[in-house]
Amino acid sequence: MITKVRNHLSQNEALLFERSSPGKKAFQLPALDVPPVDAAEALGAGNVRAAIEGFPEVSEVEAIRHFTRLSTWNYAIDHGMYPLGSCTMKYNPRINELVARIDGLAWAHPYQPESLAQGSMEVMARVEAALAEITGMDAVTLQPAAGAHGELTGILLIRALLEKRGNPRKKILIPDSAHGTNPATAAIAGYMVQNIKSSDTGVLDVSALAQLVDQDVAALMVTNPNTLGVFEHNIIQAAEILHKKGAMLYMDGANMNALVGIARPGDFGVDVMHLNLHKTFSTPHGGGGPGAGPVAVKKPLEPFLPAPRLKHSARKWTWDYKRKHSIGRVKAFYGNFGVLVRALAYILAHGGEGLRNATVDAVLNAVYIRKQLEPYFDLPYSSPNMHEVVFSDHRQAALGVHTGDIAKRLIDYGFHPYTVSFPLIVHGALMIEPTETEGKLELDQFIEAMISIAKEVETDPHTVKNAPYGTRTSRVDEVTAARKPVLRWKPA
Amino acid sequence: MYPENFRYTKEHEWVLVVGDTGTVGITDHAQQELGDIVYVDLPKPGARIEQGKSLGSVESVKAVSDVYAPVSGEVLEINPALADAPETLNSDPHGAAWLVKIRLSTPDELASLMSAADYQAYVGAEK
Numbered sequence: 001m002i003t004k005v006r007n008h009l010s011q012n013e014a015l016l017f018e019r020s021s022p023g024k025k026a027f028q029l030p031a032l033d034v035p036p037v038d039a040a041e042a043l044g045a046g047n048v049r050a051a052i053e054g055f056p057e058v059s060e061v062e063a064i065r066h067f068t069r070l071s072t073w074n075y076a077i078d079h080g081m082y083p084l085g086s087c088t089m090k091y092n093p094r095i096n097e098l099v100a101r102i103d104g105l106a107w108a109h110p111y112q113p114e115s116l117a118q119g120s121m122e123v124m125a126r127v128e129a130a131l132a133e134i135t136g137m138d139a140v141t142l143q144p145a146a147g148a149h150g151e152l153t154g155i156l157l158i159r160a161l162l163e164k165r166g167n168p169r170k171k172i173l174i175p176d177s178a179h180g181t182n183p184a185t186a187a188i189a190g191y192m193v194q195n196i197k198s199s200d201t202g203v204l205d206v207s208a209l210a211q212l213v214d215q216d217v218a219a220l221m222v223t224n225p226n227t228l229g230v231f232e233h234n235i236i237q238a239a240e241i242l243h244k245k246g247a248m249l250y251m252d253g254a255n256m257n258a259l260v261g262i263a264r265p266g267d268f269g270v271d272v273m274h275l276n277l278h279k280t281f282s283t284p285h286g287g288g289g290p291g292a293g294p295v296a297v298k299k300p301l302e303p304f305l306p307a308p309r310l311k312h313s314a315r316k317w318t319w320d321y322k323r324k325h326s327i328g329r330v331k332a333f334y335g336n337f338g339v340l341v342r343a344l345a346y347i348l349a350h351g352g353e354g355l356r357n358a359t360v361d362a363v364l365n366a367v368y369i370r371k372q373l374e375p376y377f378d379l380p381y382s383s384p385n386m387h388e389v390v391f392s393d394h395r396q397a398a399l400g401v402h403t404g405d406i407a408k409r410l411i412d413y414g415f416h417p418y419t420v421s422f423p424l425i426v427h428g429a430l431m432i433e434p435t436e437t438e439g440k441l442e443l444d445q446f447i448e449a450m451i452s453i454a455k456e457v458e459t460d461p462h463t464v465k466n467a468p469y470g471t472r473t474s475r476v477d478e479v480t481a482a483r484k485p486v487l488r489w490k491p492a
Numbered sequence: 493m494y495p496e497n498f499r500y501t502k503e504h505e506w507v508l509v510v511g512d513t514g515t516v517g518i519t520d521h522a523q524q525e526l527g528d529i530v531y532v533d534l535p536k537p538g539a540r541i542e543q544g545k546s547l548g549s550v551e552s553v554k555a556v557s558d559v560y561a562p563v564s565g566e567v568l569e570i571n572p573a574l575a576d577a578p579e580t581l582n583s584d585p586h587g588a589a590w591l592v593k594i595r596l597s598t599p600d601e602l603a604s605l606m607s608a609a610d611y612q613a614y615v616g617a618e619k
Contacts, residue, residue: 421554478553482530483578 001452004080004414004445011472013069015489020056026063054491073472075416081442085388085419085431086179086227088257088279095349096282096342105341110333114318120337121317125310127294127340130347131275134355135253136266137296141305142335147254149330150274150293151185151221153306156327157272157297158219158248159189160304164325169218169247175204177228177423182221182252191218198425202228202381206237213245219272223252224265227423227431228381229366229388231258239269248272256280257435258363258387261356265296272297281343292339306330361436362387365443369432372447376454380426387435393428401457401464403428408475409456409467413449493520493612495586499562499602500611506586507562507594509602514563517590518550518581521615526552529581534570534592541567543601547592550581563601565594 040048058066075082082089100106108120128140144150155172162168172186175196183193194212199205204222213220220242224232232238239249251265251273257280259265265273277283277292285291297305307326308319350358363386370379370389378394393403407417407430419431434443456464468474498506504522507514523529531551541547546558547567570592574580580589606614 424555479528479530482528482551482553 001448002413003448011069013066013472016056016058016063016066017054017489017491019058019062019066022057024057024059024062026058026060075411077437080414080416081434081438081446082416083418083432083434083446084416085229085390085433086254086422087285087419088254088276088387088433088435089285089416090257090279090282090435091437092282092284092342093346093349096345099345100338100341106338108337110337114316118317121310121319123341123344124334124337125312125317127344127347128310130344131294131296134260134264134347135256135270135273135275135296136264137270137273138266138299139302139305140294140296141309141330142292142294142340143306143329143331144274144293144295145331145336146278146291147252147274147276147293148181148185150276150295151181151250151252152188153293153327153330154250154272154274154295154297155185155189155191155219155221156330157295157301157304158250159191160325160327161248161301162218162246164304165246167215170216172218172250173209173212173220175222175226177202177226177425178221178223179227179252179254182223186221196220198226201383202226202230202425203383204232204234204238206234206241209238210241213241213247215245217242217245217247219248219250221250221252223254225255225258225386227255228383228390228426229255229258229385229433230381230383231386235268235270243269254279255387258359260359261352262359266298270298272301277339277343282346283339283342290336290339292336292343294335308334358436359387362434365434365436365438366432368443369434369447373450376451377430388431388433390423390426391430391432392426393430396454396457397428399457399461401461403430405465405467406430406450406453406457409453409464410449411468412470413452415446415449494608496608498586498608499605500608500614501560501562501605502614503558503560504615505560505562507602507605509563509596509599512596512599513568514565514594514596515590516547516559516562516592516594518559518585519611519615520585522557523582523585526550526557527554528552529578532574532578532581532591534574535567537567537569539567540597541565541594543598543604550578559591561594562605563594563596563598565597567592568595569593 077089077091104119108117124142127142131140144153159168170192171194172191173194173196174182175198177198186193196208197205222232224235226232242249248271249269251270253273253275256275260280274293274295278285303325304327306329307323308321309323311318311320366385366387366389370385377391380392396406403420407420410417421429422431423429453464498508500506500519504519505516506519507516529550529552534548535541541561541564543561543564545561547561548559549556550559571590
């Protein structure tokens with residue numbers, strides 16, 4: 001039974017271009033109270049146009065209604081649970097927004113002289129220090145704009161260090177459970193990628209690792225906990241194997257929401273890692289604002305960090321550009337500053353104890369979902385999970401219903417779908433990450449929805465296979481869209 | 493189902509060898525698992541490829557998957573029809589939708605591949 005109110009309004013909505021009628025305006029200007037200037041005379045006739053072909057002309061209320069209606073077709077964490085595994089779709093506290101809008105921070109300009117930017121520089125220094133403490137690493141760069149950008153920065157740091165030692169090496173090892181960005185990063189940084197098969201319990205196979213690590217291996221890229229939500233309990237041993245052969249351990253911090261305040265990557269042998277502030281540290285995802293993918297390193301890699309670096313001397317902050325081993329800038333200015341402010345607000349609002357509680361709750365929520373749904377969905381790996389849980393559609397597939405169908409049906413129950421078909425080592429994966437945001441009420445409603453769908457699959461699979469029904473559009477023809485993409489609208 | 497005269501890999505590619513030329517494709521099992529294929533990325537003729545290494549990729553609505561070379565050698569020819577009609581890989585994976593033709597450099601490698609019966613058993617066990 002669908003217990004949640006759905007948010008989709010199935011109103012028809014034409015494009016603004018199609019609503020346009022000539023002469024309509026969304027503004028009204030007062031009479032000119034300065035002498036008029038002829039634009040053609042001032043700018044040159046060739047630079048002036050009287051009309052823009054096809055430009056939509058609508059009234060203010062039409063424009064407002066258009067975008068408001070479109071927004072009702074969307075789903076957001078502010079509507080309800082967003083269990084998209086691997087993405088840590090946690091609530092973005094409003095206090096973050098309040099702090100980011102403080103005039104001195106919101107209006108700070110990157111070209112402001114250092115003497116007038118001491119506050120903003122102090123904010124960045126505090127973010128660096130907090131992230132170093134949380135990860136147990138020695139130094140942090142805030143420049144990378146998102147996770148994959150952080151990965152690339154991290155691997156370039158490893159390359160720079162190995163080059164300085166005389167040999168950049170050739171290969172990067174990556175477990176088969178990894179995010180797709182890991183092999184992409186290694187390839188872009190000029191390394192060959194070698195896959196390592198996960199063990200039967202869904203973790204890194206250290207004996208396979210020991211066989212593969214040689215003088216050609218630059219690093220292992222590992223996500224911990226991995227994409228099954230399972231802690232890589234052999235991580236210290238893996239680090240030793242790598243370090244013995246002069247290779248490095250890179251950690252993808254995508255799943256750091258399972259570790260903050262409990263375990264520090266710096267303490268279990270990680271040399272370089274990135275963090276996703278838009279995951280673990282509650283800054284908005286995607287359209288809500290840019291991401292941030294700070295990179296944390298151990299001491300030997302510090303000289304290679306992107307320039308400029310913050311420096312504190314004579315009681316003030318300065319930018320140090322004279323970094324001869326630096327890999328150079330990876331982004332204009334100093335990173336996505338507004339995002340850094342929000343992350344610091346989150347860290348300070350929680351404090352150490354609060355961050356630890358968030359981690360414990362995130363893990364508790366995922367384990368609760370696992371226990372409640374285990375009787376209904378196949379669990380391919382029985383190792384204890386942390387902040388997320390991965391089921392497979394094995395039982396439902398026997399009745400012709402796949403993970404994608406269940407996900408679409410979940411939309412009708414008022415939830416955003418979980419992550420489908422990832423990680424690749426689970427056939428027909430359902431990857432669920434509740435985060436600490438959800439209380440028991442919302443979790444129970446989600447669990448009831450999933451159980452209800454599992455029962456529908458047995459009694460009425462047809463209903464599930466054709467879902468969703470409550471959305472503006474149901475299934476789209478993904479195949480034709482990919483084979484024959486229509487990339488822009490043209491008037492009929 | 494699986495032609496007797498082909499040899500198969502664990503990664504679900506097939507190769508048909510005539511003389512010193514091997515024609516390579518993906519198996520029916522592979523296309524079923526991938527679902528509707530929307531794009532095929534192939535190497536250029538003349539490229540040297542190595543057994544077990546990626547020679548290109550196929551993209552379906554679900555995922556992009558590497559295609560691994562069943563044998564080493566030089567790419568002689570690629571299937572030009574796939575650029576405009578990737579769906580052929582779904583309808584005729586063992587025939588019209590061959591991917592590349594390779595001049596074998598190490599014919600001994602064939603011994604490491606599976607027969608049709610072995611492959612049939614392998615995909616049966618995988619499911």
